[in-house]
Amino acid sequence: MSSTALLDLAGSVAAALADRPVDGLGDEALLGITRQVEALGRSVDALRVAMAGEIAARSRTEDGPAGLAARKGCRSANELLQRLTQASSANTAARLTLAALTRRGTTLSGARMPAMFDHVRAALETGDLGVDAALALTKNLAPLRDRVHPDALDAAERELVAAATGSSPDSHVEASADEIRIQASVWRATLDPIGLEPDEAHAMAKRGFRLGPERNGLVPVSGGLLPEAAGRVKRLFDAYLTPTTAPAFLTDEELADKNAVKDPRTKDQQRHDVLIGVLDAMARSGDTPTIGGAAPTVLVTMRAEDLETGGAGYADGVESPLSPTTVKQMVCSGGTQKVLIGRNGRILKLGSAERCFTAPQRRAITARDGGCRIPGCSIPAGWCEVHHVIPAAEGGPTHPDNGVLLCWFHHRTIDTSGWAIRMRAGAPEVQAPPWLDHTRRWRPATKSRIALAMRLGRPHHGP
Ligand SMILES: [Zn+2]
Incomplete structure (x- = not known):
């Protein structure tokens, strides 16, 4: 499709969507239109993934400053994508991951090669497979690429795509993305049971400690500790x-x-x-x-007028504002230092730590x-x-x-x-x-x- 045709299509879809007859619909019509809109969304999503893949291919790190992202002043394809789309980094990262697994390469003679997950690619392109299901599927099967025979992996991928798109001989009902995740994990365990064994090297590679994105005032912690690390942490807590x-x-x-x-x-x-x-x-x-003998564990900034009366503060590295109670405690134990900042953002005066x-x-x-x-x-x-x-x-x-x-x-x-x-x-x-x-x-x-x-x-x- 030419870019002009795509723009025309986007224009007419936007016009059709602007006139939303949602509340006047009967039940059956509501469900029918929901399915149709979703199918449209899947096609658009597939295009989003393909576009992300193309941007990534033109922004390879080995191209250095000649890469597309670098030329646009971005550190990575992901950053460029976020700026273009206003999508979250998690969302753009997922698109890039899926694009890397479903993008077709080209041989030196110019012939197209199949993608790493070619059945997934084909089903995405036809709009039959959603991004959520495609991610659930590839996330489970991708680690098996070096561990099981390509034919076995191909069979698993084909069956899972069939289940997700309702084209399996067993069932003509499309499986949801959550069901695909469960089915894919069963495939993974069946094809590579040894991979599940918590042998030391495996655990060593999988060890990790993560702080997730903040939600409802809490930052979720996740990851996996090696037994020896867990032992130390437990001893500390128990004491x-x-x-x-x-x-x-x-x-x-x-x-x-x-x-x-x-x-x-x-x-x-x-x-x-x-x-x-x-x-x-x-x-x-x-x-x-240290600042005046006390270690600056966390830097909190707030307006001077809020210091006495109580007001919100902002901690370095934390997205949401801190409540007056939190700020009060941090000021009580951490001290303060006045910094006078002008309207244009310039530092006008720097006080000493108090x-x-x-x-x-x-x-x-x-x-x-x-x-x-x-x-x-x-x-x-x-x-x-x-x-x-x-x-x-x-x-x-x-x-x-x-x-x-x-x-x-x-x-x-x-x-x-x-x-x-x-x-x-x-x-x-x-x-x-x-x-x-x-x-x-x-x-x-x-x-x-x-x-x-x-x-x-x-x-x-x-x-
Ligand atoms: Zn105490």
């Missing part, structure tokens, strides 16, 4: 998962009439919180660059507190944040007399958990929430062994 919050705080008599008070967090949530502490401790140690505890201050506070100040919490000092007892915004100084160690979780929830902290002559005291201790007594709850020893009035011997 710091807290079964209870109370025992270290209440006396035995006070505990007698209560059942042990459970940590309100799930085990999954606790593991998440332990991980933050581990990462923070690592960021603070060794060669990590409100962050220096490394010597942190060491002093660690010696006094010994770990998270909330009784029953087993997060060690090295993994804790320093909390301003009187917020800096309310005039609280960044001084050891106003800073206590709290783990990430107890810091995050200090305003809502019912735990209260005050400083008495430079020593922190903790008040438990009423559901835990109805006397509401203030108590010095330290985990520092030297502080405990001094309270006992005896000299401190050894660890």
Whole structure:
């Protein structure tokens, strides 16, 4: 089809689609038109994949600056495609993957060669096979290319395409993309059972750790750990998962009439919180660059006027804005540095770092507190944040007399958990929430062994 004919077609399809008679349709007509529109979409999708393949072929890295993407100022065919289509990177990457597997090559004499998955290519071109099913199919069969006989692979591909397009002798009903994924995985397991065995080399090649795209305020984590890595992670988590919050705080008599008070967090949530502490401790140690003694684990930017009143912030490397509560915690433990930016984006003025505890201050506070100040919490000092007892915004100084160690979780929830902290002559005291201790007594709850020893009035011997 010439490009002019394609433009004419696109114009008339757009005109027909603009007049959408959706709500006036009867049931049967609605279903019929849905199928027709989908068939149209599949043909367009096949063309999208083919176009992506052509752009990739003209943007090969070995062509260097002469490649198409490079000439258009893009780092890759994928970037060029995203700019052209406004589609997501996941979407354009899927098109490129499928294009690479279904694009026909050319011999030196100019003859067309079959594609790697030629049945898939043919069914895509006729609009019978959708991109979702084609991806599910090729994703499962592609790893088998070097492992099973080409004839066996060809048979599997043909059968799966037949199932997806309803042209199989077994069934004339098209299988959905999800069904194709399951069928393809069965084919894979049947053709290459050894490939499924978790032998070491295989696991080694498959090991990985991924952060997915953010959704609903959470970044999904996925991947696979080698058993030895999983063992280390488990040991770390198990050592710091807290079964209870109370025992270290209440006396035995006070505990007698209560059942042990459970940590309100799930085990999954606790593991998440332990991980933050581990990462923070690592960021603070060794060669990590520091701002005024505190390691800049995450850079958060916000408007100056929001600093006192509370407002959204933006973290380096994270897409969605951070809530005022999150920002407040990060400012409390991480400090601030004012940067005045002009209307044209130029930096007009750079202030010095404020409100962050220096490394010597942190060491002093660690010696006094010994770990998270909330009784029953087993997060060690090295993994804790320093909390301003009187917020800096309310005039609280960044001084050891106003800073206590709290783990990430107890810091995050200090305003809502019912735990209260005050400083008495430079020593922190903790008040438990009423559901835990109805006397509401203030108590010095330290985990520092030297502080405990001094309270006992005896000299401190050894660890
Ligand atoms: Zn804690």
